[in-house]
Amino acid sequence: MSAADVLTFLMPYEPSPFVWLVCGMALGLFLVGLRRLRRRGRGPSPLAVLAFVLGLLLIYVVLQTRYDYYAQHLFSLHRLQHLVLHHVAPFLIAWAAPQAVFAAAVPNSPIRRFAAVPGVGPLYRGIQQPVVAGVLFVVLIWLWLVPRLHLYAMLNLPLYNLMNWGMAVDGLLFWWMMFNMGDPRSAPGAYFGLRLLVLALIMAPQILIGSSIALSRQDLYDVYALCGRVLPIDAMTDQQIGGLLTWIPAAMMSVAGALVLARRWLELPDAVAPDALVPGPRP
Amino acid sequence: MSPRSEACSAMRRRLIAAAALGLLAATWGCGKQEQPWHSTNITGLMPDLDFTLTDGQGRSVTAADFQGKTCLVYFGFTHCRGICPTTLATLAAAVRDLGPDADQVRVLFVSVDPRRDSPTVLDRYQARFGPQVVGLTGEMPALRALARRYRVGFSYDPPGADGNYVVNHSSAIFAFDGRGRVRLLMREEAGVPALAADLRRLVAE
Numbered sequence: 021m022s023a024a025d026v027l028t029f030l031m032p033y034e035p036s037p038f039v040w041l042v043c044g045m046a047l048g049l050f051l052v053g054l055r056r057l058r059r060r061g062r063g064p065s066p067l068a069v070l071a072f073v074l075g076l077l078l079i080y081v082v083l084q085t086r087y088d089y090y091a092q093h094l095f096s097l098h099r100l101q102h103l104v105l106h107h108v109a110p111f112l113i114a115w116a117a118p119q120a121v122f123a124a125a126v127p128n129s130p131i132r133r134f135a136a137v138p139g140v141g142p143l144y145r146g147i148q149q150p151v152v153a154g155v156l157f158v159v160l161i162w163l164w165l166v167p168r169l170h171l172y173a174m175l176n177l178p179l180y181n182l183m184n185w186g187m188a189v190d191g192l193l194f195w196w197m198m199f200n201m202g203d204p205r206s207a208p209g210a211y212f213g214l215r216l217l218v219l220a221l222i223m224a225p226q227i228l229i230g231s232s233i234a235l236s237r238q239d240l241y242d243v244y245a246l247c248g249r250v251l252p253i254d255a256m257t258d259q260q261i262g263g264l265l266t267w268i269p270a271a272m273m274s275v276a277g278a279l280v281l282a283r284r285w286l287e288l289p290d291a292v293a294p295d296a297l298v299p300g301p302r303p
Numbered sequence: 304m305s306p307r308s309e310a311c312s313a314m315r316r317r318l319i320a321a322a323a324l325g326l327l328a329a330t331w332g333c334g335k336q337e338q339p340w341h342s343t344n345i346t347g348l349m350p351d352l353d354f355t356l357t358d359g360q361g362r363s364v365t366a367a368d369f370q371g372k373t374c375l376v377y378f379g380f381t382h383c384r385g386i387c388p389t390t391l392a393t394l395a396a397a398v399r400d401l402g403p404d405a406d407q408v409r410v411l412f413v414s415v416d417p418r419r420d421s422p423t424v425l426d427r428y429q430a431r432f433g434p435q436v437v438g439l440t441g442e443m444p445a446l447r448a449l450a451r452r453y454r455v456g457f458s459y460d461p462p463g464a465d466g467n468y469v470v471n472h473s474s475a476i477f478a479f480d481g482r483g484r485v486r487l488l489m490r491e492e493a494g495v496p497a498l499a500a501d502l503r504r505l506v507a508e
Contacts, residue, residue, distance in 0.1 A: 034451075089456065092456070171343070172348060175348050176348040177454070179348075242490075246474055246488065247454055247475055248457055248471060249471060250457070250471055252460060
């Protein structure tokens with residue numbers, strides 16, 4: 021691969037200043053906050069830093085490089101794009117829990133002022149209820165795979181952006197809720213069991229949607245044939261790979277999430293373990 | 304009531320009014336029962352027809368040159384063995400079906416293979432399908448821009464021993480009305496009668 025090929029790959033297919041701004045600001049603020057914390061001898065672990073930067077980079081790459089061109093013209097690569105936007109990248113970012121780093125970068129966070137706007141707080145807490153977030157997570161996957169809506173999204177650029185950015189935002193909300201819910205001091209066990217249950221429950225519809233696409237005998241999404249598959253791959257193979265990506269790795273992310281959650285549950289200080297809350301004389 | 308809560312309730316009233324208006328508009332839209340098209344209605348989903356390309360005589364032509372005509376845009380290449388000639392033959396037959404109104408329609412065949420499809424080659428090719436088929440091509444940047452505008456892709460397979468190569472391209476037929484607005488996504492498989500019926504409606508508008 022020559023330097024020109026690399027440059028061609030790095031050029032966005034549909035340039036979006038909005039994505040540059042959001043990703044650039046997120047990275048910039050993170051680096052500023054990280055430097056400040058490090059100077060005070062604190063800060064996240066190198067692994068958390070890596071997870072955050074990798075998550076952000078993945079979102080940028082699937083949205084603003086030549087990859088997006090291929091994702092527009094192959095169902096399988098489109099499904100991989102959504103796997104990254106909805107599952108993998110937000111998972112990494114939420115796992116890295118960068119809120120302390122951002123707080124160090126912007127001490128008087130405008131987000132706090134935004135949260136004080138009437139209606140925003142309750143709305144946020146509402147969609148961050150584990151069951152609501154889980155339903156939202158699955159419904160969004162299903163919605164954009166309704167063949168007619170999928171066709172419209174692939175033809176209309178604003179709708180296409182809404183779909184992709186919506187997947188990233190919902191992914192962040194969902195995994196954020198999973199890994200960073202509540203204030204650990206006031207609600208130590210905040211719905212740990214419920215969150216694990218939601219992780220398990222969202223697997224079933226994803227398996228159902230993915231397998232019904234992978235095992236279908238008909239070309240469900242003819243928009244890819246209509247708009248030209250840019251790699252020599254036949255329609256059914258493309259659809260089967262896309263279905264498998266929606267089915268197996270997507271559902272496996274629930275297992276990975278459950279492992280993270282289970283470990284955090286076990287790491288809770290003994291002082292807040294359920295038996296410690298029972299009043300009475302200690303042995 | 305404090306001024307703040309008053310402002311709040313005024314805003315809420317305005318919001319409710321806007322929502323009610325939106326709902327009304329939506330139900331009114333549903334009330335207008337329209338015959339479904341044979342093809343997929345994509346009105347408003349894509350940008351208006353706009354291009355600067357070269358025709359079979361080597362002249363520069365733009366979308367404005369086709370104002371007032373119902374335009375069908377199809378991407379392909381003249382060395383195509385299967386789908387391009389089949390599609391163009393189907394479209395030509397559907398256009399002929401309109402009788403005297405056939406002249407209100409233009410089939411814009413955009414070749415995405417400018418290396419082999421010179422204006423001369425295109426001119427000879429379009430003659431096979433009748434006077435309403437117009438072969439167009441252009442420089443690679445213009446073709447890429449047009450393909451991106453209509454969200455279609457094309458690519459070239461490696462050439463065989465004889466130097467010939469296959470071009471992977473779209474099969475969609477985008478129909479634009481006389482004002483250059485995108486209206487329908489047509490499929491060749493729909494067949495001549497269905498395509499002709501849709502064309503007749505578009506021309507009659």
